[in-house]
Amino acid sequence: KVLLTAACVAFLAVKWNAPRFDAESLRGARVLVTGASTGIGEQMAYHYARFGAQVVITARREKVLQKVAEKCLSLGAQKALYIAADMASESDPDKAVDFALEQLGGLDYLVLNHIGPSPFTMWDGDVEHTRWLMKVNFLSYAQMAWRALASLEQSKGALVVVSSLLGKLPSPFVAPYTSTKFALNGFFGALHHELAMKKSNVSISICTLGLIDTQSAMEKVRGVTNVPAYPAADAALNIIMTGATRQPELFYPWFTHIMTLSKDWFPSITDYIVQNSYNYIP
Template identity: 30%
Template sequence: MSAICNILNVVLPPLSLISIPITMLPYLFVKLLVYAKNLVHTESMERKVVLITGAASGIGEELAYEYAKRGARLSLIDIRKENLVTVADMARSLGSPDVTIIGADVSKVEDSKRFIDETMKHFGRLDHLVNNAGVSGIPILIEDIHDLTKYNPIMDTNFWGAVHGTLYAIPHLKNSKGRIIVVASGCGWFPLPRLSIYNASKAATISFFETLRIELGWSIGITIVTPGFIKTNMALKAYEEEASLQWIPLGSANECAKDIVKSACRGDMYVTNPSWLKAVFPSKLLFPELVDWAERHIFGLWQKPSCKNGDLRMSKNNQALKTE
């Protein structure tokens, strides 16, 4: 086996360099045809059932309104059920014929099973599952975290929270030939310092749903969303805590939601908003050393913070996690 690996080490690199320019043009042509087809045959959401987690605010709230405008019936999920009442009323006024609200914590397996079961009991079907609920921690250097267990809720909500609901929804989505939309983050592909656990949770989410897309084949569509910093309560609080993040422009939650719904109905595999982020991702692959150097300069990481600063960050770290 080692001999085969040695042969592949020699043959595959030059072969890939030759094959990429040969296959790129036909691939782009096929992509163009598929894109044109999807523009003409966009999925109608009229009276279809959409379940949205984290729907009480931010991107989730705007997604509820965008789906409502398309005539979808909505199952809105959030740990803050009382905040869903206003969202549900607005969704009805925008055109949704039926809206139900469910209080649930996506990080809990039993809650995830319950909101899928209650949605099916109320509507009898499920067409789009939107895994949007998420949390972030106070921005902090990893070496200044003295109790990692305080950050368990980030992985429990951002990663496992998306996995739990998805696994219970898969049989119903197969019946409707439906779609899973998962709101990850550009940080899952292009990690930023002081957000290590959050970055890891989003990277895990992207990897899981890319794997699931391969396993499910054509039975369920999957759209992975990688937004940048969007103007939500979570992003604004991160800006307050970490001045070095403030050079990143904030996108609009409304525009982000419009892009997500449009791309999901078109059958896209990925959607990135703001779209300028697409130009940033390749640099990580092509120029990793340059990217690391630039981030150290931008975020002021050439010198290690003093113990005093580290103690200050730890005091902030003890604050509650922020939710989207």
């Protein structure tokens, strides 16, 4: 009880001290959002558009991106451009960053959000899928971050990485996905230290999300779990605010922070909760 109260007090203190978000700071900001054809990425594109940013969006499906870009313009984006890219390819991650740098004349925000589709099932030994998913969900993030770093350094920009509670707390049925998110947290956690030690201008925000009500997520977990799903538009706004205020971490919804802490403090209880969050009969 004492530990839980201390955690809540610490959490409230952090929230209280968080810098205020100034929406005006995003007017004209040059932003690249990945995985923006659907889900949280699409919602982020619309928020940036409402704030008057210049947006480049990317994903694989060109026709869908075109529609999202048109909607961004109607919502108030100063620019809305798109480029189709497959993040499993060796060259497309660089191609997407180069396109944004050329079209916008630099970048203020690189928002890495895309994920490849992955089954929601017990591990069946499919190493090939895991290898592919690592390329899409992890290696392309490292590649794009490196490609954009010089420009972000110049603009005192921000690198925003969309991760998951499953990058902090392993969970059944998603072993390959969980692995890619742990890799992201490790890599960008290290980069965060290195940039701070180099006194770099670039901030890194790592966003830990719980279950969000995107179509792809809900299709997987419907009828399988009673874990509450939070709205994609609200998650997207919180991610944007975290990047704009240069906060190193976001926990959305708030209890993902408690879950992250509790796995080390109360491992058996956490295991029990995790294993009993799903309807599964052996």
